[in-house]
Amino acid sequence: MKPAPFRYADPRSLEEALDVLAADPGAKVLAGGQSLLPLLAMRLAAPATLVDVNRVPGLDAVEVTGDGVRVGALVRHAQLLRHDAAARVQPLLARATANVAHPAIRNRGTTVGSIAHADPSGEMTSVLALTGGSVTVTTAAGRETVGWQDLFVGPLETSLSGGAVVVDAFFPALPERSGTAFAEIARRKGDYAVCGAGVVVTLDADRRVSAVRASYISVGLVPEVHDLTEAVAGKPVDSADWAAAGALARTLVDPDSDIHASADYRRLLVGVLTERTLADAAREAAERTAA
């Protein structure tokens, strides 16, 4: 249970980090390390060089504007969880972060690192998708924005090149007259979810359902956003049939079986969690919509 030998670099600027990455195709970026270090300990990964970005200045800020929340690469889950201004603009951030592992892991693990790790059982990959978010990627060639649809390729795999550093993630603000909810089922609180769901419900000015979107955890190979609007479109918020939306969701997902749960059980949980979270999100959307 010891990592294989590696070279270690702790650059003091982004430029220096990019130089070290460019010099070694086998280099890997280390931020919070709460996913990477277990992989090293179990020797599922053995990068030649670790580029520890923890001492790079300027990556630890949460910036909140009316448009959304920009989360720097070194922002810990715990920091985002207690960021009230971020939660007001996009409530899914705190709701999902509260489900990320245990407090001791959240104190060290980073939200952006979790996204770059691209684990389909990660909460924040799903939230990036559900909110229509993006990441800012820096390479030797410059800086670019990569939308969530172009980021996730497969389990633990992104479209980014080895020489890239993700410097922040941007989560757009919750639209008007909308509510959110997030819930997951795990064997033990804080463990990887057997299944999780994040939802956004949007109403029109007459408090009728105009849009319903959902994204699931530990379901599928990459984060996906499912549009469930047709099951409840135009229904008054107080009488919409959320079970119908749950039933629709079950037909849209394609979960896998593993030692923790069968595909059928996961599909069942998708229905249950969808119905449950939509009822909560709808209540919140109604509160945010003037009668």
Add this chain to the structure above:
Amino acid sequence: MTSVDASRTDSERTVRVTVNGVPREATVPVRRVLADALRDDLGLTGTHVGCAHGVCGSCTVLVDGDPVRSCLVLAVQVDGAEVTTVEGLAREDHQGGQVLHPVQEAFRECHALQCGFCTPGFLVTIAAGLEARDRSAEITEEEVDELVGGNLCRCTGYANIKKAVRHAAATMRDAQ
């Protein structure tokens, strides 16, 4: 292209860290995790290594005041930081002895350990959690669950550990 400082790409490093209030120094391979450096290089064997991949919580220590898994932090990463291990929870008294932390007292009082392997991780996590919260408020069951939920104990079934958390919270409230 900026030059890369060769001293920052070594395979071995000298780490300077304050552990339980005492400045310490050790030269370690860069792949050594903090848990192993505390035990093998600094002789502080109170920190226990259970699973070595972040699941069990036995190796939890405080880095700059926050509980973290010391098996998921490299020793080189705490250069310049302050680390508190289970050995640092007790306080010196005026006669040259030591006074246990209220959480340690509560574990003894409530019989919250059997084999003791997981205990250092629980003690450090709970002590930091209780010190960070508003002590005058009655502790809720949800708070208690959150404080013990990240640590595995295979002996006790958690009932007495949770009793100890409530006991320690009450002691710390009364001591205000």
